[in-house]
Amino acid sequence: MESPSxxxxxxxxxxxxxxxxxxKFLKEYSSEIVRxxxxxxxxxxxxxxxxSNNSVNPEAISHSYTSHQTLQVEWTxxxxxxxxxxxxxxxxxxxxxEDISDIVSDSSVCINTWxxxxxxxxxxxxxxxxxxxxxxxxxxxxxxxxxxxxxNNIDFVLGSFQDDGFLKVIKEGISLKRIxxxxxxxxxxxxxxxxxxxxxxxQILQYQVQGNLEFxxxxxxxxxxxxxDFLSMEKRSSIRKRVNEIVKEFSxxxxxxxxxxxxxxxxxxxxxxALSLGNQSAKFIELKMxxxxxxxx
Numbered sequence: 001m002e003s004p005s006x007x008x009x010x011x012x013x014x015x016x017x018x019x020x021x022x023x024k025f026l027k028e029y030s031s032e033i034v035r036x037x038x039x040x041x042x043x044x045x046x047x048x049x050x051x052s053n054n055s056v057n058p059e060a061i062s063h064s065y066t067s068h069q070t071l072q073v074e075w076t077x078x079x080x081x082x083x084x085x086x087x088x089x090x091x092x093x094x095x096x097x098e099d100i101s102d103i104v105s106d107s108s109v110c111i112n113t114w115x116x117x118x119x120x121x122x123x124x125x126x127x128x129x130x131x132x133x134x135x136x137x138x139x140x141x142x143x144x145x146x147x148x149x150x151x152n153n154i155d156f157v158l159g160s161f162q163d164d165g166f167l168k169v170i171k172e173g174i175s176l177k178r179i180x181x182x183x184x185x186x187x188x189x190x191x192x193x194x195x196x197x198x199x200x201x202x203q204i205l206q207y208q209v210q211g212n213l214e215f216x217x218x219x220x221x222x223x224x225x226x227x228x229d230f231l232s233m234e235k236r237s238s239i240r241k242r243v244n245e246i247v248k249e250f251s252x253x254x255x256x257x258x259x260x261x262x263x264x265x266x267x268x269x270x271x272x273x274a275l276s277l278g279n280q281s282a283k284f285i286e287l288k289m290x291x292x293x294x295x296x297x
Contacts, residue, residue, distance in 0.1 A: 004179070008187045009147055010075045010116060011060065013154070013176070015040055015183040015227070018062040025176050029169060036165045037066025044188070044232045045103055051094040058092065058113075063104040069163040070100055070109050075116040075145070080124035086132070089115065093136045112139050112161045114170075119146035122157050129158065138162065143170060152176040183227050188235060191242040197288050199224045200246045201281045204258070208274045217244045217266045253287075254280045 016026040017033055018040040039062060046057045058072040072092055078085055097109040117125045122144040129142055141159035146152070154174040161167040186196050203224045207215050221236070221243040222228035228236065244266050251258045251268070257277050261269040270277065 004181065005187045005190070006077045006118065006145070006147075007059075007075065007189055008181070008184065009152065009179050010145060011043065011184050011188075012179055012181050013152070013174070014060050014062075014073055015043075015230075016180060017174075019183070023180050023182070025178050025180050029174055032169055033166065036163070037064040038062050038069075038071070038166070039065065040230060041104055042232055043184070043227070043230055044235045046232055046234050047099055047103060049091055049094050049099050050096055051099075052091050054091055056091050056095055056099070061100070061103065063106060063109075064163065064166075065106060067163050067165070068106055068108045068110055069161070069166070070104055070106075070111050071114055071161075071163075071166070072100075072111065073114040073116065077118050077121070079118075079121050081128045086128070089113075089129075089133065089140075093133065093140060110139075110162045112141070112163065112166075114161075115140060115142050115159075116145050116154065117142065119144045119155075126157050141167070141170060147179075152179055185226060188239075191238065194285070194289055194292050196224070196242070197246055198285055200243055201250065201285060204247070204250075204270065205274075205278060205281055208270050208277050213270045214261055215268060217247065217268070220247070220268075250281075250284055253284060 013026070016023045017030050018038050023030060041061045041063050043060050044057060045061055046055055049056050058074050061070060061072045063070045072095065074088060074092060076085060081089070092113040095111050097111065100111065101107050101109050115125070122142070125142055129137065129140070133140065137159045139160070139162055141161055142157040143154050144157055145154050154170070156171045156173060186193065186199070200220065203220055207213070217240050221240045224243065225239060231239070247258070247268055251260070257272040257280055258268055258270055261267045
């Protein structure tokens, strides 16, 4: 298994903070955050900013139905804020309550932005924010993230939130010995990874064992990725497309094992024994691993 990416680590931490009261690694923090009324809303939502006339696409959002505070989070491994990242930050700061009220189902909204950068980038982003966004630091907080063999730490750098309770949590810092990947198992930014192929093919094998010989791409994608209902519609669409590509390629190489049952929306039917499907699945994954090795080299 590849080492989890910066993004994969942070999306699981973020979801766990707002959703994972039962997560033993995050319970120390999530219990207080849930007490403040926060709920996890969506991964990679996309909405329109009425002030900047642009679409906005944070990594994720959460919302407190007690204090009516919405938190949009953005993380990056950039060493210093590129022009594109600067534009993103400006767009987040320009989001108006009416832009996001439908997503969080709350007509009374105060918007905060949480920016998380790599530990080695904190000084560059801090300097940029102090120089260009000083007036907005009442509703934006910068934190750094470091992950190594000693643990995973989110440390406060500067800024503020309109929610003093949540601000107190992040000012005290978040320190985890381990990260649970129970929420998001794969990096959404790398849908071509071998791990995703293995998971999709493995899910098909599981269907065979269960006697579920006909399945939709929607069900296969949801079963393979988990946390499906919290993904934005756009993200689900890209995942469904990738999952269907994997099944189509597997079917093309093994036309006697699996076939299209319905064209649109795509539904597939397993037409072989578990033994045949298992043998060819292993060969297919081995083939894809070989292709990936050639690309990497």
